[in-house]
Amino acid sequence: MLEVYLFVNPLANQCVQDEKNVLRLANDSDKQIQFQFVPLLNINVIQRTLKNQGIQLNDWQEQNRQSQMLYRVILDYKAALFQGKKRGRNFLIAMQSAMLKAKQHYSEELVRDVAEACKIDLDMFMEDRDGQLAKQAFQADQRLASEMNITEASSAVVFDCDQYDYGVLLEHFNYATLADLVNGTLDPFHNVPRHAASCEAFQAAQLHVL
Template sequence: MLEVYLFVNPLATQCVRDEQNVLRLANDSDKQIQFQFVPLLNINVVQRALKSQGIQAADWQAQNQQSQTLYRVILDYKAALFQGKKRGRNFLIALQAAMLKAGQRYSEELVKDVAQQCAIDLDMFMEDRNSDLAKQAFHADQRLASEMNITEASSAVVFDCDQYDYGVLLEHFNYATLFDLVNGQLDPFQDLAHRTNCANSQLHVL
Protein backbone atom coordinates (compact mmCIF):
# COMPACT_ATOMS: atom_id res chain seq x y z
CA MET A 1 0.00 0.00 0.00
CA LEU A 2 1.16 3.52 -0.79
CA GLU A 3 0.60 6.62 1.31
CA VAL A 4 0.78 10.03 -0.34
CA TYR A 5 0.87 13.25 1.66
CA LEU A 6 0.35 16.35 -0.47
CA PHE A 7 1.26 19.61 1.27
CA VAL A 8 -0.74 22.48 -0.16
CA ASN A 9 -1.54 26.14 0.04
CA PRO A 10 -5.34 25.83 -0.20
CA LEU A 11 -5.57 29.11 -2.14
CA ALA A 12 -2.83 28.50 -4.74
CA THR A 13 -3.75 27.53 -8.30
CA GLN A 14 -0.71 25.27 -8.61
CA CYS A 15 -1.78 23.35 -5.53
CA VAL A 16 -5.23 22.83 -7.03
CA ARG A 17 -3.55 21.23 -10.05
CA ASP A 18 -1.45 19.07 -7.72
CA GLU A 19 -4.59 17.94 -5.89
CA GLN A 20 -6.17 17.00 -9.22
CA ASN A 21 -3.03 15.03 -10.13
CA VAL A 22 -3.18 13.05 -6.89
CA LEU A 23 -6.89 12.31 -7.37
CA ARG A 24 -6.19 11.25 -10.96
CA LEU A 25 -3.33 9.05 -9.80
CA ALA A 26 -5.56 7.27 -7.31
CA ASN A 27 -7.89 6.40 -10.19
CA ASP A 28 -5.19 5.52 -12.76
CA SER A 29 -2.85 3.39 -10.66
CA ASP A 30 -3.42 -0.31 -10.01
CA LYS A 31 -1.85 0.09 -6.59
CA GLN A 32 -3.79 0.77 -3.41
CA ILE A 33 -3.18 4.41 -2.55
CA GLN A 34 -4.19 6.34 0.54
CA PHE A 35 -3.73 10.07 0.19
CA GLN A 36 -4.10 13.12 2.36
CA PHE A 37 -4.09 16.81 1.53
CA VAL A 38 -2.15 18.61 4.26
CA PRO A 39 -2.57 22.40 4.37
CA LEU A 40 0.66 24.29 4.95
CA LEU A 41 0.95 27.75 6.48
CA ASN A 42 4.31 29.44 6.96
CA ILE A 43 6.09 32.61 5.85
CA ASN A 44 7.20 31.03 2.55
CA VAL A 45 3.63 30.10 1.65
CA VAL A 46 2.31 33.56 2.51
CA GLN A 47 5.03 35.40 0.59
CA ARG A 48 4.64 33.22 -2.49
CA ALA A 49 0.90 33.84 -2.40
CA LEU A 50 1.45 37.60 -2.25
CA LYS A 51 4.00 37.45 -5.06
CA SER A 52 1.53 35.62 -7.29
CA GLN A 53 -0.91 38.48 -6.68
CA GLY A 54 1.71 41.10 -7.53
CA ILE A 55 1.93 42.33 -3.92
CA GLN A 56 5.25 43.19 -2.30
CA ALA A 57 6.24 40.77 0.44
CA ALA A 58 7.23 43.75 2.60
CA ASP A 59 3.58 44.85 2.75
CA TRP A 60 3.00 43.67 6.31
CA GLN A 61 -0.70 44.50 6.27
CA ALA A 62 -1.25 42.38 3.16
CA GLN A 63 0.93 39.63 4.63
CA ASN A 64 -1.11 39.55 7.82
CA GLN A 65 -4.40 39.55 5.92
CA GLN A 66 -3.24 36.72 3.66
CA SER A 67 -2.07 34.70 6.66
CA GLN A 68 -5.37 35.16 8.48
CA THR A 69 -7.42 34.18 5.42
CA LEU A 70 -5.34 31.05 4.90
CA TYR A 71 -5.65 30.16 8.57
CA ARG A 72 -9.44 30.51 8.45
CA VAL A 73 -9.67 28.43 5.26
CA ILE A 74 -7.56 25.68 6.86
CA LEU A 75 -9.74 25.60 9.99
CA ASP A 76 -12.82 25.38 7.75
CA TYR A 77 -11.24 22.48 5.87
CA LYS A 78 -10.41 20.72 9.12
CA ALA A 79 -13.99 21.19 10.35
CA ALA A 80 -15.31 19.71 7.11
CA LEU A 81 -12.94 16.73 7.46
CA PHE A 82 -14.47 15.96 10.84
CA GLN A 83 -17.56 14.87 8.86
CA GLY A 84 -15.60 12.48 6.66
CA LYS A 85 -12.58 12.59 4.36
CA LYS A 86 -14.66 12.65 1.19
CA ARG A 87 -16.85 15.50 2.40
CA GLY A 88 -13.75 17.35 3.55
CA ARG A 89 -12.03 17.01 0.16
CA ASN A 90 -15.22 18.00 -1.66
CA PHE A 91 -15.52 21.07 0.56
CA LEU A 92 -11.93 22.14 -0.12
CA ILE A 93 -12.29 21.65 -3.87
CA ALA A 94 -15.58 23.57 -3.95
CA LEU A 95 -14.17 26.43 -1.87
CA GLN A 96 -11.12 26.63 -4.12
CA ALA A 97 -13.36 26.74 -7.19
CA ALA A 98 -15.41 29.56 -5.69
CA MET A 99 -12.40 31.66 -4.72
CA LEU A 100 -9.83 30.86 -7.42
CA LYS A 101 -12.05 30.30 -10.45
CA ALA A 102 -15.14 32.37 -9.70
CA GLY A 103 -13.16 35.10 -7.93
CA GLN A 104 -15.34 35.24 -4.82
CA ARG A 105 -13.86 36.75 -1.69
CA TYR A 106 -13.56 34.68 1.45
CA SER A 107 -16.45 35.29 3.84
CA GLU A 108 -18.52 33.40 6.36
CA GLU A 109 -21.46 33.48 3.97
CA LEU A 110 -19.39 31.88 1.22
CA VAL A 111 -18.17 29.20 3.61
CA LYS A 112 -21.74 28.39 4.67
CA ASP A 113 -22.91 28.17 1.05
CA VAL A 114 -20.06 25.81 0.13
CA ALA A 115 -20.67 23.64 3.20
CA GLN A 116 -24.35 23.28 2.31
CA GLN A 117 -23.47 22.42 -1.30
CA CYS A 118 -21.26 19.61 0.00
CA ALA A 119 -24.00 18.12 2.22
CA ILE A 120 -22.18 19.08 5.41
CA ASP A 121 -24.12 19.40 8.66
CA LEU A 122 -24.01 23.17 8.97
CA ASP A 123 -24.64 23.49 12.71
CA MET A 124 -21.90 21.01 13.54
CA PHE A 125 -19.56 22.58 10.99
CA MET A 126 -20.03 26.12 12.34
CA GLU A 127 -19.23 24.91 15.83
CA ASP A 128 -16.23 22.84 14.76
CA ARG A 129 -14.58 25.55 12.65
CA ASN A 130 -13.96 27.61 15.79
CA SER A 131 -13.14 24.71 18.08
CA ASP A 132 -9.93 23.84 19.87
CA LEU A 133 -10.03 20.50 18.04
CA ALA A 134 -9.75 22.22 14.64
CA LYS A 135 -6.87 24.34 15.92
CA GLN A 136 -5.13 21.25 17.29
CA ALA A 137 -5.53 19.56 13.88
CA PHE A 138 -3.96 22.61 12.25
CA HIS A 139 -0.95 22.50 14.57
CA ALA A 140 -0.60 18.74 14.05
CA ASP A 141 -0.32 19.36 10.29
CA GLN A 142 2.38 21.97 10.78
CA ARG A 143 4.32 19.59 13.05
CA LEU A 144 4.04 16.88 10.39
CA ALA A 145 5.39 19.28 7.79
CA SER A 146 8.31 20.16 10.07
CA GLU A 147 9.11 16.49 10.72
CA MET A 148 9.20 15.86 6.97
CA ASN A 149 11.26 18.99 6.29
CA ILE A 150 8.50 20.55 4.19
CA THR A 151 8.92 24.29 3.68
CA GLU A 152 7.10 24.83 0.38
CA ALA A 153 3.61 24.00 -0.79
CA SER A 154 3.23 21.71 -3.81
CA SER A 155 5.37 19.08 -2.10
CA ALA A 156 4.39 15.41 -2.02
CA VAL A 157 5.76 12.70 0.26
CA VAL A 158 5.25 9.11 -0.89
CA PHE A 159 5.62 6.06 1.37
CA ASP A 160 5.61 2.49 0.07
CA CYS A 161 4.53 0.73 3.25
CA ASP A 162 5.12 -2.74 1.80
CA GLN A 163 8.73 -2.38 0.64
CA TYR A 164 10.71 0.50 2.12
CA ASP A 165 11.43 2.09 5.47
CA TYR A 166 11.89 5.53 3.92
CA GLY A 167 9.63 8.07 2.28
CA VAL A 168 10.33 10.06 -0.85
CA LEU A 169 9.82 13.83 -0.98
CA LEU A 170 8.90 15.13 -4.42
CA GLU A 171 8.92 18.88 -5.06
CA HIS A 172 7.75 20.81 -8.14
CA PHE A 173 6.33 17.68 -9.73
CA ASN A 174 3.97 16.97 -12.59
CA TYR A 175 1.61 14.05 -13.09
CA ALA A 176 4.06 11.97 -15.14
CA THR A 177 6.75 12.20 -12.44
CA LEU A 178 4.33 11.25 -9.67
CA PHE A 179 2.92 8.37 -11.73
CA ASP A 180 6.39 6.99 -12.50
CA LEU A 181 7.45 7.19 -8.85
CA VAL A 182 4.33 5.49 -7.53
CA ASN A 183 4.48 2.73 -10.15
CA GLY A 184 8.15 1.97 -9.56
CA GLN A 185 9.37 3.41 -12.86
CA LEU A 186 11.47 6.12 -11.22
CA ASP A 187 14.53 5.47 -9.08
CA PRO A 188 14.62 7.89 -6.11
CA PHE A 189 18.42 7.87 -6.24
CA GLN A 190 18.68 8.97 -9.88
CA ASP A 191 18.74 12.49 -11.24
CA LEU A 192 15.25 13.49 -12.39
CA ALA A 193 16.34 15.97 -15.04
CA HIS A 194 16.30 13.48 -17.92
CA ARG A 195 13.33 11.44 -16.62
CA THR A 196 10.60 14.07 -16.67
CA ASN A 197 9.26 17.03 -18.56
CA CYS A 198 9.21 19.00 -15.31
CA ALA A 199 12.74 20.41 -15.31
CA ASN A 200 12.50 21.80 -11.77
CA SER A 201 11.48 18.50 -10.18
CA GLN A 202 13.42 17.52 -7.08
CA LEU A 203 13.37 14.17 -5.34
CA HIS A 204 14.70 13.48 -1.85
CA VAL A 205 14.76 10.38 0.33
CA LEU A 206 13.59 11.04 3.88
Protein backbone atom coordinates in the same frame (compact mmCIF):
# COMPACT_ATOMS: atom_id res chain seq x y z
CA MET B 1 -0.09 -0.01 -0.02
CA LEU B 2 1.17 3.46 -0.90
CA GLU B 3 0.59 6.60 1.14
CA VAL B 4 0.79 10.06 -0.38
CA TYR B 5 0.97 13.25 1.66
CA LEU B 6 0.35 16.30 -0.49
CA PHE B 7 1.28 19.57 1.20
CA VAL B 8 -0.78 22.41 -0.21
CA ASN B 9 -1.50 26.09 -0.06
CA PRO B 10 -5.31 25.90 -0.22
CA LEU B 11 -5.48 29.09 -2.28
CA ALA B 12 -2.82 28.43 -4.91
CA ASN B 13 -3.70 27.39 -8.44
CA GLN B 14 -0.69 25.08 -8.70
CA CYS B 15 -1.83 23.20 -5.61
CA VAL B 16 -5.27 22.75 -7.15
CA GLN B 17 -3.58 21.06 -10.11
CA ASP B 18 -1.49 18.94 -7.74
CA GLU B 19 -4.64 17.78 -5.96
CA LYS B 20 -6.18 16.80 -9.32
CA ASN B 21 -3.03 14.83 -10.17
CA VAL B 22 -3.17 12.88 -6.91
CA LEU B 23 -6.90 12.18 -7.30
CA ARG B 24 -6.33 11.07 -10.90
CA LEU B 25 -3.49 8.78 -9.90
CA ALA B 26 -5.52 7.19 -7.11
CA ASN B 27 -8.26 6.51 -9.66
CA ASP B 28 -5.95 5.28 -12.45
CA SER B 29 -3.50 3.15 -10.50
CA ASP B 30 -4.08 -0.53 -9.83
CA LYS B 31 -2.21 -0.08 -6.55
CA GLN B 32 -3.92 0.75 -3.28
CA ILE B 33 -3.22 4.40 -2.57
CA GLN B 34 -4.22 6.36 0.49
CA PHE B 35 -3.69 10.09 0.33
CA GLN B 36 -3.93 13.10 2.56
CA PHE B 37 -4.07 16.77 1.54
CA VAL B 38 -2.09 18.56 4.25
CA PRO B 39 -2.55 22.36 4.33
CA LEU B 40 0.71 24.22 4.87
CA LEU B 41 0.95 27.69 6.41
CA ASN B 42 4.33 29.34 6.90
CA ILE B 43 6.17 32.47 5.78
CA ASN B 44 7.15 30.88 2.45
CA VAL B 45 3.53 30.10 1.64
CA ILE B 46 2.39 33.60 2.57
CA GLN B 47 5.14 35.34 0.60
CA ARG B 48 4.52 33.19 -2.48
CA THR B 49 0.81 34.03 -2.22
CA LEU B 50 1.61 37.75 -2.10
CA LYS B 51 4.02 37.44 -5.03
CA ASN B 52 1.45 35.62 -7.16
CA GLN B 53 -0.99 38.46 -6.50
CA GLY B 54 1.56 41.14 -7.32
CA ILE B 55 1.66 42.46 -3.74
CA GLN B 56 4.85 43.85 -2.24
CA LEU B 57 6.42 41.43 0.25
CA ASN B 58 7.02 44.28 2.71
CA ASP B 59 3.31 45.12 2.86
CA TRP B 60 2.92 43.82 6.42
CA GLN B 61 -0.76 44.68 6.65
CA GLU B 62 -1.56 42.65 3.55
CA GLN B 63 0.75 39.85 4.70
CA ASN B 64 -1.18 39.64 7.96
CA ARG B 65 -4.51 39.71 6.13
CA GLN B 66 -3.45 36.89 3.82
CA SER B 67 -2.14 34.86 6.74
CA GLN B 68 -5.39 35.20 8.67
CA MET B 69 -7.49 34.31 5.62
CA LEU B 70 -5.42 31.20 4.87
CA TYR B 71 -5.66 30.16 8.51
CA ARG B 72 -9.44 30.52 8.44
CA VAL B 73 -9.74 28.53 5.20
CA ILE B 74 -7.60 25.76 6.71
CA LEU B 75 -9.70 25.62 9.89
CA ASP B 76 -12.82 25.42 7.71
CA TYR B 77 -11.28 22.54 5.77
CA LYS B 78 -10.31 20.68 8.95
CA ALA B 79 -13.84 21.16 10.32
CA ALA B 80 -15.32 19.80 7.08
CA LEU B 81 -13.01 16.77 7.31
CA PHE B 82 -14.55 15.90 10.68
CA GLN B 83 -17.65 14.92 8.72
CA GLY B 84 -15.73 12.56 6.45
CA LYS B 85 -12.74 12.67 4.14
CA LYS B 86 -14.86 12.84 0.98
CA ARG B 87 -16.95 15.74 2.26
CA GLY B 88 -13.79 17.47 3.44
CA ARG B 89 -12.11 17.14 0.03
CA ASN B 90 -15.29 18.28 -1.73
CA PHE B 91 -15.44 21.32 0.54
CA LEU B 92 -11.81 22.23 -0.17
CA ILE B 93 -12.26 21.84 -3.92
CA ALA B 94 -15.48 23.90 -3.86
CA MET B 95 -13.81 26.68 -1.85
CA GLN B 96 -10.89 26.72 -4.28
CA SER B 97 -13.27 26.91 -7.22
CA ALA B 98 -15.21 29.78 -5.65
CA MET B 99 -12.17 31.82 -4.63
CA LEU B 100 -9.70 31.05 -7.42
CA LYS B 101 -11.96 30.55 -10.44
CA ALA B 102 -15.03 32.64 -9.57
CA LYS B 103 -12.88 35.23 -7.74
CA GLN B 104 -15.22 35.37 -4.77
CA HIS B 105 -13.89 36.92 -1.59
CA TYR B 106 -13.67 34.89 1.58
CA SER B 107 -16.66 35.56 3.81
CA GLU B 108 -18.92 33.86 6.32
CA GLU B 109 -21.66 33.76 3.70
CA LEU B 110 -19.38 32.02 1.18
CA VAL B 111 -18.28 29.45 3.76
CA ARG B 112 -21.88 28.66 4.69
CA ASP B 113 -22.96 28.41 1.05
CA VAL B 114 -20.11 26.04 0.18
CA ALA B 115 -20.71 23.90 3.28
CA GLU B 116 -24.40 23.56 2.46
CA ALA B 117 -23.64 22.74 -1.18
CA CYS B 118 -21.31 19.96 0.00
CA LYS B 119 -24.07 18.55 2.21
CA ILE B 120 -22.19 19.28 5.41
CA ASP B 121 -24.13 19.48 8.68
CA LEU B 122 -24.00 23.26 9.06
CA ASP B 123 -24.59 23.49 12.82
CA MET B 124 -21.86 20.98 13.59
CA PHE B 125 -19.52 22.56 11.05
CA MET B 126 -19.95 26.09 12.39
CA GLU B 127 -19.19 24.87 15.90
CA ASP B 128 -16.19 22.77 14.84
CA ARG B 129 -14.50 25.47 12.73
CA ASP B 130 -14.00 27.61 15.84
CA GLY B 131 -13.28 24.71 18.18
CA GLN B 132 -10.08 23.38 19.69
CA LEU B 133 -10.08 20.17 17.63
CA ALA B 134 -9.74 22.09 14.35
CA LYS B 135 -6.90 24.15 15.79
CA GLN B 136 -5.19 21.03 17.10
CA ALA B 137 -5.57 19.37 13.69
CA PHE B 138 -3.96 22.42 12.08
CA GLN B 139 -1.05 22.30 14.53
CA ALA B 140 -0.62 18.57 13.92
CA ASP B 141 -0.35 19.24 10.18
CA GLN B 142 2.37 21.85 10.72
CA ARG B 143 4.31 19.48 13.00
CA LEU B 144 4.04 16.78 10.33
CA ALA B 145 5.42 19.19 7.74
CA SER B 146 8.28 20.07 10.08
CA GLU B 147 9.11 16.40 10.69
CA MET B 148 9.26 15.83 6.94
CA ASN B 149 11.28 19.03 6.37
CA ILE B 150 8.58 20.48 4.13
CA THR B 151 8.86 24.24 3.67
CA GLU B 152 7.09 24.76 0.32
CA ALA B 153 3.61 23.92 -0.88
CA SER B 154 3.28 21.71 -3.96
CA SER B 155 5.39 19.07 -2.21
CA ALA B 156 4.40 15.41 -2.04
CA VAL B 157 5.85 12.63 0.10
CA VAL B 158 5.20 9.07 -1.05
CA PHE B 159 5.62 6.05 1.21
CA ASP B 160 5.46 2.39 0.34
CA CYS B 161 4.23 0.73 3.51
CA ASP B 162 6.06 -2.47 2.55
CA GLN B 163 9.36 -0.58 2.62
CA TYR B 164 10.28 0.73 6.04
CA ASP B 165 13.35 2.87 5.44
CA TYR B 166 12.45 5.89 3.35
CA GLY B 167 9.71 7.84 1.71
CA VAL B 168 10.35 9.95 -1.38
CA LEU B 169 9.87 13.71 -1.57
CA LEU B 170 8.67 15.25 -4.84
CA GLU B 171 8.70 19.02 -5.22
CA HIS B 172 6.76 20.81 -7.97
CA PHE B 173 5.85 17.56 -9.69
CA ASN B 174 3.48 16.72 -12.52
CA TYR B 175 1.22 13.73 -13.11
CA ALA B 176 3.82 11.83 -15.15
CA THR B 177 6.50 12.22 -12.47
CA LEU B 178 4.14 11.08 -9.73
CA ALA B 179 2.93 8.12 -11.79
CA ASP B 180 6.50 7.07 -12.62
CA LEU B 181 7.41 7.09 -8.94
CA VAL B 182 4.36 5.07 -7.92
CA ASN B 183 5.00 2.56 -10.74
CA GLY B 184 8.64 2.16 -9.74
CA THR B 185 10.15 3.64 -12.89
CA LEU B 186 11.58 6.76 -11.25
CA ASP B 187 14.77 6.58 -9.20
CA PRO B 188 14.15 7.83 -5.64
CA PHE B 189 15.60 11.19 -4.66
CA HIS B 190 15.18 13.59 -1.73
CA ASN B 191 14.55 10.69 0.61
CA VAL B 192 12.51 11.29 3.75
CA PRO B 193 13.54 9.01 6.64
CA ARG B 194 10.72 6.81 7.86
CA HIS B 195 11.75 7.44 11.47
CA ALA B 196 10.60 11.04 10.91
CA ALA B 197 7.30 10.15 9.29
CA SER B 198 5.90 6.67 8.95
CA CYS B 199 2.64 4.88 8.32
CA GLU B 200 1.77 5.66 11.94
CA ALA B 201 2.25 9.35 11.15
CA PHE B 202 -0.30 9.05 8.36
CA GLN B 203 -2.81 7.71 10.83
CA ALA B 204 -1.97 10.48 13.32
CA ALA B 205 -2.46 13.10 10.59
CA GLN B 206 -6.03 11.84 10.16
CA LEU B 207 -6.84 12.00 13.88
CA HIS B 208 -10.53 12.81 14.36
CA VAL B 209 -11.17 12.34 10.61
CA LEU B 210 -13.89 9.75 10.00
